[in-house]
Amino acid sequence: MNETDILKKLGAAARRADVPDVDLTTLRLPPIETDNEITDRPLMWIAACSTAAAAGVWIFAAQAWNQWTDPLTGIFYAIRWSMS
Amino acid sequence: MTEESAAVDRADIEAALAGNKDAFRSLAERYKNPIARRMRRFAREPDHVHELTHEVLVQAYLSLPTYRYKAPFEHWLMKIATAVGYAYWKKKSREQSVRTVPVEECYNLAAKEPESIDPERASEALHDLMDRLPPRDRLVLTFRYIEGHSVEETAQLTGWSKSMVKVQTWRAVRKLKALFRDAGLEQG
Numbered sequence: 001m002n003e004t005d006i007l008k009k010l011g012a013a014a015r016r017a018d019v020p021d022v023d024l025t026t027l028r029l030p031p032i033e034t035d036n037e038i039t040d041r042p043l044m045w046i047a048a049c050s051t052a053a054a055a056g057v058w059i060f061a062a063q064a065w066n067q068w069t070d071p072l073t074g075i076f077y078a079i080r081w082s083m084s
Numbered sequence: 085m086t087e088e089s090a091a092v093d094r095a096d097i098e099a100a101l102a103g104n105k106d107a108f109r110s111l112a113e114r115y116k117n118p119i120a121r122r123m124r125r126f127a128r129e130p131d132h133v134h135e136l137t138h139e140v141l142v143q144a145y146l147s148l149p150t151y152r153y154k155a156p157f158e159h160w161l162m163k164i165a166t167a168v169g170y171a172y173w174k175k176k177s178r179e180q181s182v183r184t185v186p187v188e189e190c191y192n193l194a195a196k197e198p199e200s201i202d203p204e205r206a207s208e209a210l211h212d213l214m215d216r217l218p219p220r221d222r223l224v225l226t227f228r229y230i231e232g233h234s235v236e237e238t239a240q241l242t243g244w245s246k247s248m249v250k251v252q253t254w255r256a257v258r259k260l261k262a263l264f265r266d267a268g269l270e271q272g
Contacts, residue, residue: 001191001194001195003257003260003261003263003264004229004257004260005194006190006191006194007210007213007225007229007230007260008229008230008232009194009198009201010190010193010194010201010206010209010210010213010230011206011210011229011230011231011232012198013193013198013201013202013203013206013207014203014206014207014210014230015203016203017124017203017204017206017207018203019117019120019121019124019133020120020124020130020133020134022116022117022119022120022133022134022137022138023134024109024112024113024116024138024141026138027109027112027138027141027142028142029105029108029109029142029145030142030145030146
């Protein structure tokens, strides 16, 4: 008799054990929500639009910041100003 | 599962989704015993079996909108029962459990004629033996050898792949062998 045979034999015997009676009178059922999908969909669209807008602003701001802080751009504007 | 009982289940599920709690209660009445039998594998105390059965039913009620009739309702409930039982084991594994049946006694009990083994004692012995293993090993050994499910059925119940079930079974059996070896019971 190996280890798994021990489990099988004890399992077969344990299946004959009584199942405790379950009283369902105390079962508390919370309210069920079936329309989650419908109420969530507009929120998902709003979130997607806000994310897209935020990404656009971030790209524009990054480019502007890059230009602003780039030393070559500063020199280029200074030369153009002195030549005009 | 007959077509007739499947139709009764479907009618009750649709009524429950429409807000009729009594329809769900009649479903719960029909399936409370198979659920309690499954939860008995996870918990030894009758109070805990009772609580876990309630928890499975509440989880099933809340997840009812996601049931797609692809599998029989009982199979779907058993998957929920497995998830609830496994979470219970994981929680319990952090606590020190009281063991009353030594490994040697499990061996001696199993050596008896099947009909002469006391079912309650066998259940107690299995809980004590399984308590010594991590939840993943317990789960796979329970389904494969104690409940007698195939690799495919175990994969469906646990949500693991078939190869995962095979690997996990191999690891769990190795740990089980080590338990018996440590108790001085070298097996063939």
